[in-house]
Amino acid sequence: MCGIVGIVGREAVAQRLFDGLKRLEYRGYDSAGICTVQNGEFERRRAEGKLENLARELTVEPLYGDVGIAHTRWATHGAPTVDNAHPHIAGPVALVHNGIIENFKPLRDELLADGRKFLSETDSEVVAHLVAREIERGASPTDAVATVLPRLHGAFAIAFLFKDYPDQIIGARMGAPLTVGYGQGENYLGSDALALAPLTQKIAYLEEGDWAVVERDRIQIYDRANQPVTRVIVESGASSARIEKGNYRHYMQKEIFEQPIVVAQTLQSYVRPFEGKVALPDFDFDLSTVNRVTIVACGTSFYAGMVAKYWFEQFARVPVDIDVASEFRYRQPVLEPGGLALFISQSGETADTLAALRHAREEGQVIAVVVNVPTSSMAREADLLLPTHAGPEIGVASTKAFTCQLAVLAALAANLARAKGRMSEEEEREIVAHLQEAPEAMNLALGHDDDIAQHAHLVAPARDVLYLGRGPDYPMALEGALKLKEISYIHAEGYAAGEMKHGPIALIDDLVPVIVLAPSGPLFEKTVSNMQEVRARGGKIILISDAKGLAEAGDGCVATIEMPEVHPLIAPLVYAVPVQLLAYHVAVAKGTDVDQPRNLAKSVTVE
Numbered sequence: 297m298c299g300i301v302g303i304v305g306r307e308a309v310a311q312r313l314f315d316g317l318k319r320l321e322y323r324g325y326d327s328a329g330i331c332t333v334q335n336g337e338f339e340r341r342r343a344e345g346k347l348e349n350l351a352r353e354l355t356v357e358p359l360y361g362d363v364g365i366a367h368t369r370w371a372t373h374g375a376p377t378v379d380n381a382h383p384h385i386a387g388p389v390a391l392v393h394n395g396i397i398e399n400f401k402p403l404r405d406e407l408l409a410d411g412r413k414f415l416s417e418t419d420s421e422v423v424a425h426l427v428a429r430e431i432e433r434g435a436s437p438t439d440a441v442a443t444v445l446p447r448l449h450g451a452f453a454i455a456f457l458f459k460d461y462p463d464q465i466i467g468a469r470m471g472a473p474l475t476v477g478y479g480q481g482e483n484y485l486g487s488d489a490l491a492l493a494p495l496t497q498k499i500a501y502l503e504e505g506d507w508a509v510v511e512r513d514r515i516q517i518y519d520r521a522n523q524p525v526t527r528v529i530v531e532s533g534a535s536s537a538r539i540e541k542g543n544y545r546h547y548m549q550k551e552i553f554e555q556p557i558v559v560a561q562t563l564q565s566y567v568r569p570f571e572g573k574v575a576l577p578d579f580d581f582d583l584s585t586v587n588r589v590t591i592v593a594c595g596t597s598f599y600a601g602m603v604a605k606y607w608f609e610q611f612a613r614v615p616v617d618i619d620v621a622s623e624f625r626y627r628q629p630v631l632e633p634g635g636l637a638l639f640i641s642q643s644g645e646t647a648d649t650l651a652a653l654r655h656a657r658e659e660g661q662v663i664a665v666v667v668n669v670p671t672s673s674m675a676r677e678a679d680l681l682l683p684t685h686a687g688p689e690i691g692v693a694s695t696k697a698f699t700c701q702l703a704v705l706a707a708l709a710a711n712l713a714r715a716k717g718r719m720s721e722e723e724e725r726e727i728v729a730h731l732q733e734a735p736e737a738m739n740l741a742l743g744h745d746d747d748i749a750q751h752a753h754l755v756a757p758a759r760d761v762l763y764l765g766r767g768p769d770y771p772m773a774l775e776g777a778l779k780l781k782e783i784s785y786i787h788a789e790g791y792a793a794g795e796m797k798h799g800p801i802a803l804i805d806d807l808v809p810v811i812v813l814a815p816s817g818p819l820f821e822k823t824v825s826n827m828q829e830v831r832a833r834g835g836k837i838i839l840i841s842d843a844k845g846l847a848e849a850g851d852g853c854v855a856t857i858e859m860p861e862v863h864p865l866i867a868p869l870v871y872a873v874p875v876q877l878l879a880y881h882v883a884v885a886k887g888t889d890v891d892q893p894r895n896l897a898k899s900v901t902v903e
């Protein structure tokens with residue numbers, strides 16, 4: 297969740313560390329800080345809140361020094377105050393940490409009993425003190441780190457800076473990502489390739505338990521047994537260009553509008569339109585042997601998985617289990633031979649999903665990963681890697697990654713159906729044709745942006761909002777509610793429309809906008825009946841449907857949003873657009889921070 301950068305440089309590092317943090321701000325923006333060594337002393341600047349506050353600090357009091365570490369924080373232990381902001385300093389050691397030290401309490405008690413004074417409420421500060429204590433007892437930085445690392449439980453990526461050893465930084469990882477970067481006469485550490493992209497394209501990913509001594513002209517990596525190891529140096533391919541908003545007001549808005557293009561790009565890798573065939577990247581196992589699919593993901597990616605469950609069962613007739621990743625490992629799921637475990641993630645770094653993936657591997661499952669960041673940890677651990685080609689998603693609210701996930705999952709469902717002999721050539725050709733229609737249908741949906749912006753005033757004043765759908769539109773209702781919650785801070789719930797009468801309908805009054813997703817098709821009439829039950833109780837309905845659906849059921853709604861008439865297979869891709877736009881315009885009307893909503897981070901690398 298937090299972002300880390302470190303530079304052992306030949307010239308001043310503060311500005312470059314700050315630029316690295318800018319590229320990592322998606323990991324957290326509760327506070328930020330930089331520490332360098334100048335004339336044998338630590339110099340540190342920290343600020344609460346967004347990076348612009350740290351930039352102000354650096355303008356008032358610039359930082360010098362050619363070695364330093366930097367951090368952008370998503371708070372776990374301790375409020376997002378300056379005192380809790382990283383880097384933390386304990387005597388001769390400064391440190392930045394991403395992750396959670398689960399045994400920090402006994403370690404802190406031990407250090408307190410030893411007379412050490414803590415200046416923050418964080419779990420991270422204990423690590424600085426442990427290493428500082430070893431150094432004060434005469435250990436070298438390398439020996440101190442090697443002694444302390446085995447004592448830490450939990451997940452971490454850490455960078456250490458040493459006041460008396462200004463020629464090195466030590467980085468360590470366990471359960472959180474960390475890369476080392478190779479430069480010309482200087483070397484780097486970073487949470488990901490993106491952070492280091494303007495500095496170098498030559499990087500190595502540290503493996504679990506690795507730690508690395510980074511000096512100007514060499515990097516020595518050790519494994520968890522403290523044995524020197526080499527890790528492959530790769531060309532990161534991460535773009536050093538800062539992603540711009542162009543003419544859009546927010547990244548989220550830009551990303552919503554990019555969807556027809558990136559979905560089309562994604563589909564290019566998964567369908568052969570002229571042959572009427574679906575396709576998958578190369579892999580070496582036989583899909584026809586898959587007898588169960590277990591889908592695991594978090595947040596929006598989980599809702600993409602929920603939609604996919606309908607497709608896998610309908611097309612391939614393969615039973616599907618689906619779990620949120622944070623629950624999966626802890627319910628002792630039964631994972632039998634022949635199972636395909638499918639993990640869906642934009643970032644490929646979500647700690648809950650990654651831990652679930654490793655658990656499924658231990659249980660003998662074949663691992664498929666649908667992921668947007670091709671260099672991510674999940675991508676590197678997949679047997680079957682299914683990249684989405686959404687391009688970098690900057691807005692914290694996931695939009696284009698979601699619809700690209702849906703495109704890949706639909707193609708995967710069709711591939712599975714073909715492999716299992718449950719789909720004729722004709723049916724496959726039809727699926728390909730419908731998938732090919734999705735980008736244009738999404739374009740048409742985007743054409744209703746102005747109407748949707750008008751309707752935002754019906755939702756913005758509400759305290760609670762309900763979203764209803766049936767079948768694959770039920771997860772879309774959940775996704776609509778999540779989008780609204782996270783960027784407008786309005787309480788919203790998604791319900792299966794038919795479930796309303798079993799309790800939630802008690803919530804309905806004329807203050808609760810109810811957004812109904814009802815494409816005309818097999819479930820339309822039933823959804824509309826549920827909608828009428830809500831309307832009869834005073835609910836203010838915003839109906840999202842196609843012209844046919846609106847003609848049949850639009851009367852009496854406070855607003856309607858017209859979608860193109862599409863095949864049910866691609867309806868989730870198309871109906872994603874209005875729910876995203878509605879959440880976006882409500883957030884704009886409320887004046888919230890659309891791209892960096894409070895309390896959130898783009899990549900959630902703590903469990």
Ligand code: M6R
Pocket residue numbers: 594595596597598640641642643644645646649692693694695778779782898899900
């Ligand atoms: O990177 P991932 O797809 O694994 O992230 C999962 C969730 O954290 C993510 O979808 C989150 O719910 C988004 N903010 C939703 O917009």
